[in-house]
Amino acid sequence: MTVIARLDPDSPTPLYRQLRAALEESISAGHFPDGRLPSSRALATELGVSRNTVNLAYQELVVDGYVSTQPRSGLVVNAEVARRAPVRAAAARPEAPRRGRPPWDELVVPGPRDPFEGLRLPADWSQYPYPFLSAQIDVEHFPRQALAGALREALRDDHAVASLQDSRGQDDPWLVEQLCSRVLPARGITATPEDVLITSGSQQAFYLLGRALVRPGTRIAVENPGWADARAILGAAGGEIVPVDVDAGGIVMTSALSHVRLTCITPSHQLPTGVTLSIARRRELLDIAVASNSLIVEDDYDSELRYQGRPTPALKAIDTQDRVIYLGSLSKLLAPGLRLGFVVAAPELIDHMRRWRRIIIRHPPGVLQRALAVFIDRGDYHRWLRRNRATMKRKWARIVPAAAEHLPWPVAAPTGGLGLWVVADKDFDSRQLRTRAATEGVLLEQGQPLFCGPTPVTNTFRLGYAAIREERIEEGMTVIGRLARQIIDS
Amino acid sequence: MTVIARLDPDSPTPLYRQLRAALEESISAGHFPDGRLPSSRALATELGVSRNTVNLAYQELVVDGYVSTQPRSGLVVNAEVARRAPVRAAAARPEAPRRGRPPWDELVVPGPRDPFEGLRLPADWSQYPYPFLSAQIDVEHFPRQALAGALREALRDDHAVASLQDSRGQDDPWLVEQLCSRVLPARGITATPEDVLITSGSQQAFYLLGRALVRPGTRIAVENPGWADARAILGAAGGEIVPVDVDAGGIVMTSALSHVRLTCITPSHQLPTGVTLSIARRRELLDIAVASNSLIVEDDYDSELRYQGRPTPALKAIDTQDRVIYLGSLSKLLAPGLRLGFVVAAPELIDHMRRWRRIIIRHPPGVLQRALAVFIDRGDYHRWLRRNRATMKRKWARIVPAAAEHLPWPVAAPTGGLGLWVVADKDFDSRQLRTRAATEGVLLEQGQPLFCGPTPVTNTFRLGYAAIREERIEEGMTVIGRLARQIIDS
Numbered sequence: 001m002t003v004i005a006r007l008d009p010d011s012p013t014p015l016y017r018q019l020r021a022a023l024e025e026s027i028s029a030g031h032f033p034d035g036r037l038p039s040s041r042a043l044a045t046e047l048g049v050s051r052n053t054v055n056l057a058y059q060e061l062v063v064d065g066y067v068s069t070q071p072r073s074g075l076v077v078n079a080e081v082a083r084r085a086p087v088r089a090a091a092a093r094p095e096a097p098r099r100g101r102p103p104w105d106e107l108v109v110p111g112p113r114d115p116f117e118g119l120r121l122p123a124d125w126s127q128y129p130y131p132f133l134s135a136q137i138d139v140e141h142f143p144r145q146a147l148a149g150a151l152r153e154a155l156r157d158d159h160a161v162a163s164l165q166d167s168r169g170q171d172d173p174w175l176v177e178q179l180c181s182r183v184l185p186a187r188g189i190t191a192t193p194e195d196v197l198i199t200s201g202s203q204q205a206f207y208l209l210g211r212a213l214v215r216p217g218t219r220i221a222v223e224n225p226g227w228a229d230a231r232a233i234l235g236a237a238g239g240e241i242v243p244v245d246v247d248a249g250g251i252v253m254t255s256a257l258s259h260v261r262l263t264c265i266t267p268s269h270q271l272p273t274g275v276t277l278s279i280a281r282r283r284e285l286l287d288i289a290v291a292s293n294s295l296i297v298e299d300d301y302d303s304e305l306r307y308q309g310r311p312t313p314a315l316k317a318i319d320t321q322d323r324v325i326y327l328g329s330l331s332k333l334l335a336p337g338l339r340l341g342f343v344v345a346a347p348e349l350i351d352h353m354r355r356w357r358r359i360i361i362r363h364p365p366g367v368l369q370r371a372l373a374v375f376i377d378r379g380d381y382h383r384w385l386r387r388n389r390a391t392m393k394r395k396w397a398r399i400v401p402a403a404a405e406h407l408p409w410p411v412a413a414p415t416g417g418l419g420l421w422v423v424a425d426k427d428f429d430s431r432q433l434r435t436r437a438a439t440e441g442v443l444l445e446q447g448q449p450l451f452c453g454p455t456p457v458t459n460t461f462r463l464g465y466a467a468i469r470e471e472r473i474e475e476g477m478t479v480i481g482r483l484a485r486q487i488i489d490s
Numbered sequence: 491m492t493v494i495a496r497l498d499p500d501s502p503t504p505l506y507r508q509l510r511a512a513l514e515e516s517i518s519a520g521h522f523p524d525g526r527l528p529s530s531r532a533l534a535t536e537l538g539v540s541r542n543t544v545n546l547a548y549q550e551l552v553v554d555g556y557v558s559t560q561p562r563s564g565l566v567v568n569a570e571v572a573r574r575a576p577v578r579a580a581a582a583r584p585e586a587p588r589r590g591r592p593p594w595d596e597l598v599v600p601g602p603r604d605p606f607e608g609l610r611l612p613a614d615w616s617q618y619p620y621p622f623l624s625a626q627i628d629v630e631h632f633p634r635q636a637l638a639g640a641l642r643e644a645l646r647d648d649h650a651v652a653s654l655q656d657s658r659g660q661d662d663p664w665l666v667e668q669l670c671s672r673v674l675p676a677r678g679i680t681a682t683p684e685d686v687l688i689t690s691g692s693q694q695a696f697y698l699l700g701r702a703l704v705r706p707g708t709r710i711a712v713e714n715p716g717w718a719d720a721r722a723i724l725g726a727a728g729g730e731i732v733p734v735d736v737d738a739g740g741i742v743m744t745s746a747l748s749h750v751r752l753t754c755i756t757p758s759h760q761l762p763t764g765v766t767l768s769i770a771r772r773r774e775l776l777d778i779a780v781a782s783n784s785l786i787v788e789d790d791y792d793s794e795l796r797y798q799g800r801p802t803p804a805l806k807a808i809d810t811q812d813r814v815i816y817l818g819s820l821s822k823l824l825a826p827g828l829r830l831g832f833v834v835a836a837p838e839l840i841d842h843m844r845r846w847r848r849i850i851i852r853h854p855p856g857v858l859q860r861a862l863a864v865f866i867d868r869g870d871y872h873r874w875l876r877r878n879r880a881t882m883k884r885k886w887a888r889i890v891p892a893a894a895e896h897l898p899w900p901v902a903a904p905t906g907g908l909g910l911w912v913v914a915d916k917d918f919d920s921r922q923l924r925t926r927a928a929t930e931g932v933l934l935e936q937g938q939p940l941f942c943g944p945t946p947v948t949n950t951f952r953l954g955y956a957a958i959r960e961e962r963i964e965e966g967m968t969v970i971g972r973l974a975r976q977i978i979d980s
Contacts, residue, residue, distance in 0.1 A: 107839075214599070337856030338654070339852065
């Protein structure tokens with residue numbers, strides 16, 4: 001047996017936590033050469049602890065992505081974790097002589113940190129009955145047939161060249177036209193093709209902005225809490241991140257906003273709080289941008305998903321001076337796996353971002369661009385938007401009262417979007433809730449990575465309802481409420 | 491009329507060239523507010539020159555991508571060119587107040603240069619009867635139905651999650667498995683999933699290598715002539731490019747190779763010369779890499795396309811010390827518009843490149859990854875490889891003797907690949923040939939951007955046969971031969 005665990009029953013740390021730490025070490029040390037963990041029965045007998053202790057430790061490892069359950073093999077170490085284990089990597093390549101292997105630690109340039117590292121979703125998240133996630137979708141409720149039809153059409157005679165050619169850095173002109181004529185007007189935005197760049201999701205839009213606009217020390221205001229990836233990307237580009245608080249009116253107007261080059265905001269439904277930026281602040285932000293010669297990045301990832309009132313027009317729609325860089329994404333409106341988004345900005349900037357994109361990926365896949373153009377042209381896109389909005393509205397109408405009924409804390413009801421933002425009591429540890437919930441089939445999103453600053457904020461989490469089935473919401477919320485009270489009472 | 495042209499019939503510059511320059515200026519100055527050029531008849535009358543002069547000038551503008559032919563509108567300025575014209579941009583947005591617009595020239599960080607700038611392919615290249623191109627494909631001869639079927643399957647029940655989810659930076663495990671078990675072994679490469687990263691084409695692989703391995707001043711050896719994009723990408727990452735000559739045995743073994751961090755090569759069929767790297771040099775390169783603690787990037791973009799003898803095993807196949815970073819691409823074997831490639835390298839490097847990829851694009855589109863996995867699993871990939879190889883071999887068997895018959899210079903016959911490399915007499919200007927050929931429906935690839943160094947090498951070009959139909963090769967070569975002799979005789 002390969003688990004060396006010194007467990008101390010008198011420690012204030014529960015046994016299962018001690019065991020979990022010991023297992024993590026054993027995994028890193030490559031003590032499971034075939035990647036399989038012993039059965040909970042075998043390990044409990046060996047260590048003289050209860051099977052329940054082993055099961056709790058194992059469940060935490062599953063939730064944190066160290067291992068996953070595989071049919072007939074039990075628990076297996078995940079490949080991405082095993083990869084970081086030098087001993088196991090060496091064991092797996094016994095034929096390779098070690099002499100002459102590159103000293104990778106010296107060779108590689110230190111890279112960016114994944115802000116969600118250590119909070120990995122289990123690989124089989126879609127098998128969980130209650131996935132309260134906003135960044136994934138319910139694939140059963142998705143226009144898969146219509147998309148397959150659009151992809152087939154994109155490979156037919158008239159479209160095949162656009163789909164399959166090397167576009168030498170250009171975008172599919174038909175998709176750009178569809179966006180200008182049929183998608184952007186709904187957001188109040190008038191754009192011509194020279195204002196538009198297709199990106200591999202908003203993620204790439206931020207990356208290209210980092211390359212095109214950020215020099216070492218360029219100051220960039222971000223919402224706090226806010227989208228951790230944008231912060232990581234612009235930080236990796238050399239930017240100095242200036243966190244700005246968010247209140248019930250959206251990002252707070254502070255003097256810091258006059259001393260930055262870029263201000264990144266999510267005005268429609270602030271990520272993660274869900275609040276809508278007030279119209280007064282919108283105008284003020286634009287004035288500040290002109291006065292201080294700065295730019296605003298408007299990340300408009302889910303504005304179409306509004307259930308109360310009408311979607312507010314985009315900030316870009318009232319920007320007459322090209323100060324706003326508008327980012328659209330299909331990750332929330334269609335599916336994240338398509339990796340499609342777009343930027344609307346001044347042609348000078350678009351041209352520059354295109355040059356960077358040209359050397360980074362040449363262009364987003366032609367077949368997906370053309371298929372999306374077909375999908376919009378056929379009316380499938382707008383049909384889906386309406387259907388999806390109706391579904392999400394029903395989910396929203398279930399989760400808001402369920403939160404009021406089951407959670408021990410008041411939760412502000414957003415007017416739209418894909419998740420509830422829960423702020424628990426100061427001393428509540430939502431990491432504990434996340435771990436326990438996962439053992440009962442409930443997945444939720446930790447709030448911690450969304451905050452800037454040295455002190456971890458552990459009392460927040462997000463209940464996304466994009467991926468969970470409508471009829472499971474009530475049940476899942478009951479579980480969360482029960483576990484939350486147990487943690488408070490313990 | 492908006493063309494101001496001072497044409498001097500006594501100048502050594504031909505009239506049509508003078509007119510072309512004048513038209514370029516007029517385009518840049520925004521003198522065609524609706525983007526339309528006058529008809530050749532109208533312009534000829536106005537300027538008092540022959541229609542033929544106007545037509546020649548217009549044809550050059552089309553070939554160089556300034557304008558394109560549009561049904562019912564005649565010649566129209568291309569959007570990407572118009573975008574660079576500040577006057578026209580202003581005219582097109584009369585409602586936008588100029589005050590307060592961002593000073594883009596100050597704001598943007600100078601970006602990379604497109605090495606092929608000024609050598610744009612006409613947007614309607616696929617309408618040309620004789621496209622001698624290696625970077626594009628003949629879409630009529632492509633397994634479009636099989637690919638559409640694989641895409642449809644990728645959206646079905648068992649596959650939909652993999653296709654549509656946010657994979658949080660991971661690749662489709664099934665695709666990686668298919669590559670390890672069914673694609674890489676044919677190249678003699680043994681790889682496990684931890685050695686593989688899917689990329690958005692080889693282009694992105696080079697970009698990720700630039701981020702992960704290149705510091706300011708890192709010395710990088712490249713083949714000269716060689717793939718200009720790799721040079722541009724690694725140069726933009728801060729690398730110092732060390733060009734190394736190529737002879738009939740491939741990249742020449744010089745002492746410079748012992749003083750670089752990276753050596754980038756195309757050993758199967760050197761791009762662009764088509765020569766295969768000798769086995770002695772392969773071993774020597776590996777020895778140098780170990781002795782000098784450097785790495786080799788093996789860009790294996792078309793090795794399956796071999797018509798004489800058997801494909802040589804990859805350099806990676808004889809690398810026992812993780813010194814070789816292997817880049818695979820489906821741009822030549824399937825289609826460039828899919829933007830799919832992969833890297834095989836030491837897990838430490840793969841992990842690091844994945845971190846960079848995670849912040850740049852998160853992951854390549856899941857739906858394309860899964861569809862490719864289906865395509866391989868169903869046997870479609872290998873069926874297509876065989877069929878495509880047979881087709882390309884027939885084209886090769888036509889173009890090699892046609893070159894011998896029609897071209898005024900000897901052309902070395904490659905053993906595989908997708909193009910002939912033509913080195914004309916020293917004083918032959920292939921740019922002239924390219925322009926004239928285009929007016930007769932023949933497109934060819936200029937060799938100039940593939941060379942490093944301050945003096946332009948203008949006597950080379952490439953005759954790709956990936957995109958042209960088999961039965962058009964002979965005709966097209968006749969045209970090229972005739973035009974080449976005319977240029978020599980003039």
